[in-house]
Amino acid sequence: METSSAVVDRMLVVIFDTETKAYEGKKTLLGLESEGSIVVFAYAVIGKNAQGDVTFKQSDDPGPLGTLVGTALGSMIGLLGGPVGVGIGAATGLIAGTIADLSNARVGDDFVDDVAKKLTPGKYAVIAEIQENWTTPVDTRMEAIGGTVFRRALSEVEDTVNAEDIAAMKADIAQLKAEHAKARADRKAKLQEKINELDSKIQARLEKAKERRQAAEQRARAKVAILKAQVADLKARAAQAGDVIPD
Numbered sequence: 001m002e003t004s005s006a007v008v009d010r011m012l013v014v015i016f017d018t019e020t021k022a023y024e025g026k027k028t029l030l031g032l033e034s035e036g037s038i039v040v041f042a043y044a045v046i047g048k049n050a051q052g053d054v055t056f057k058q059s060d061d062p063g064p065l066g067t068l069v070g071t072a073l074g075s076m077i078g079l080l081g082g083p084v085g086v087g088i089g090a091a092t093g094l095i096a097g098t099i100a101d102l103s104n105a106r107v108g109d110d111f112v113d114d115v116a117k118k119l120t121p122g123k124y125a126v127i128a129e130i131q132e133n134w135t136t137p138v139d140t141r142m143e144a145i146g147g148t149v150f151r152r153a154l155s156e157v158e159d160t161v162n163a164e165d166i167a168a169m170k171a172d173i174a175q176l177k178a179e180h181a182k183a184r185a186d187r188k189a190k191l192q193e194k195i196n197e198l199d200s201k202i203q204a205r206l207e208k209a210k211e212r213r214q215a216a217e218q219r220a221r222a223k224v225a226i227l228k229a230q231v232a233d234l235k236a237r238a239a240q241a242g243d244v245i246p247d
Contacts, residue, residue: 009154011107013115014147015125021146022124028141036234037137042073043128048121054081072154073129075105079112106154115150169198
């Protein structure tokens with residue numbers, strides 16, 4: 001198993017043979033956070049039924065990160081569910097829109113494939129977005145209760161649009177405008193319609209990029225709040241025990 005001394009935000013998936021074991025895994029995960037070994041930003045327990053559909057079992061109560069909508073964790077669940085699994089979010093309110101967008105999950109498709117192959121019908125999983133600086137605590141505890149651990153560092157959130165696509169559309173607009181200036185009256189309306197359509201697409205992409213940046217900034221602030229709360233809790237417990245935790 002991987003070990004590292006660097007603090008990293010990761011997608012963690014631990015697969016179990018039974019639902020009972022999965023809930024034990026969830027309890028273990030939260031216990032590790034209570035000990036200060038990891039930080040849990042969000043988690044969920046899911047299962048795969050006999051038909052191969054992903055079923056949502058449980059998640060953390062809405063906290064600083066809110067629901068799982070638009071988060072890496074929510075996207076990961078949607079990807080594991082596929083076209084059918086995505087539908088579970090309609091009832092839970094946790095998965096919506098473009099949930100199967102791999103870029104939102106911030107992990108590679110190979111990671112999703114590896115997890116999906118292991119999460120066969122009848123099995124369950126604890127999925128969490130965590131921060132850890134050492135993998136051994138999670139690995140040893142989860143393996144001891146029969147869990148198979150998958151983890152992947154989360155990639156940086158894309159906060160820019162595809163510059164090449166936009167440049168291409170702008171080039172098309174320039175060409176259309178050049179034609180529009182020379183076109184006959186009956187042709188000008190059709191050219192203007194195409195110009196307006198391309199301009200709308202550019203604006204939509206820019207707006208989507210802006211929304212994603214704002215959502216990423218909001219989640220980053222929420223994570224800082226979670227980290228501060230955990231440090232404060234550890235200091236309070238250490239003070240009660242007569243220990244000192246440095247800043």
